[in-house]
Amino acid sequence: MAHALALVEKAYRGALEKQFFDSLYLATELHRQLGGLDILLRGRAVTYGIEAPPVPALRMGGRTLDTLSDPRRDLRALIEAGVGVWAERDALAAHGLHEAALAPDETAPAMDGDKPPAGVPVRLLDGVRTVADGEMAARWPEYRMVFYL
Amino acid sequence: MARKIPHSDVLVTLMGAPHESDRTTSALRLVQALLERGNSVAVWTCGYATLLTQRSLGTEKPRNLADWNTAYPSTTGLVQDLLDTFPERLRWYGCRFCSDDRGADDHLPAVVLRPPAGYAANVAAADRTLMVGVI
Numbered sequence: 511m512a513h514a515l516a517l518v519e520k521a522y523r524g525a526l527e528k529q530f531f532d533s534l535y536l537a538t539e540l541h542r543q544l545g546g547l548d549i550l551l552r553g554r555a556v557t558y559g560i561e562a563p564p565v566p567a568l569r570m571g572g573r574t575l576d577t578l579s580d581p582r583r584d585l586r587a588l589i590e591a592g593v594g595v596w597a598e599r600d601a602l603a604a605h606g607l608h609e610a611a612l613a614p615d616e617t618a619p620a621m622d623g624d625k626p627p628a629g630v631p632v633r634l635l636d637g638v639r640t641v642a643d644g645e646m647a648a649r650w651p652e653y654r655m656v657f658y659l
Numbered sequence: 660m661a662r663k664i665p666h667s668d669v670l671v672t673l674m675g676a677p678h679e680s681d682r683t684t685s686a687l688r689l690v691q692a693l694l695e696r697g698n699s700v701a702v703w704t705c706g707y708a709t710l711l712t713q714r715s716l717g718t719e720k721p722r723n724l725a726d727w728n729t730a731y732p733s734t735t736g737l738v739q740d741l742l743d744t745f746p747e748r749l750r751w752y753g754c755r756f757c758s759d760d761r762g763a764d765d766h767l768p769a770v771v772l773r774p775p776a777g778y779a780a781n782v783a784a785a786d787r788t789l790m791v792g793v794i
Contacts, residue, residue: 523678524678524683531731570740572740
């Protein structure tokens with residue numbers, strides 16, 4: 511059982527300014543120092559838990575910048591290190607990511623607007639579990655620390 | 660005598676603070692795209708956006724302990740690269756008051772510090788002005 515629970519709900523905070531040095535980088539260190547960490551993804555941050563292509567490189571001045579923040583890569587490393595990761599179902603649904611579309615090897619239904627195009631596989635990263643809103647809050651007494659990252 | 664502000668096709672005013680969203684990333688992508696298409700661009704930074712060009716940041720970020728041999732450019736390094744790549748068409752201005760208020764007055768040499776009261780002259784020198792974020 512992890513000793514600390516980190517809630518991540520603010521997402522995409524400075525891909526160019528922070529690059530590697532973001533909230534998930536800090537999570538790695540907190541996991542090491544606090545005797546184990548769990549992460550609950552809420553709000554826009556639930557999209558961190560969804561498979562996506564690698565972050566593309568940018569042209570900036572005369573260079574190619576290929577070191578932008580990549581939360582999915584970082585989440586995979588955290589999971590590999592033993593961090594438990596959950597994503598709230600209502601937030602997933604709010605982003606058009608319903609349970610039916612989250613099963614491995616399924617493809618998203620036809621969508622429009624800014625949602626993923628039909629035919630693109632939409633699935634959780636391996637190791638990310640979904641949870642009902644409030645379910646993790648009921649577990650707060652089991653942790654020594656609960657905080658936002 | 661008041662400074663003569665050179666003409667630019669677009670003035671991008673960075674009002675919003677970095678590090679709170681991907682706004683700065685998007686704004687600098689826009690600046691890069693405008694410059695690549697041959698436009699002249701002026702950037703004016705207000706508030707915490709004045710920290711983007713501080714010399715104390717160096718040209719690279721601190722080392723990544725998990726990836727020791729990869730270099731990560733700082734925003735100061737990226738802006739310098741933009742200025743070096745598009746020397747005739749990119750100008751970078753910083754609000755002096757915002758810089759002083761944050762103890763952030765040691766900008767790249769190419770950054771021109773301007774008083775808040777001079778902002779209108781920069782707007783007048785640009786064909787279009789984009790206000791990005793809130794201070």
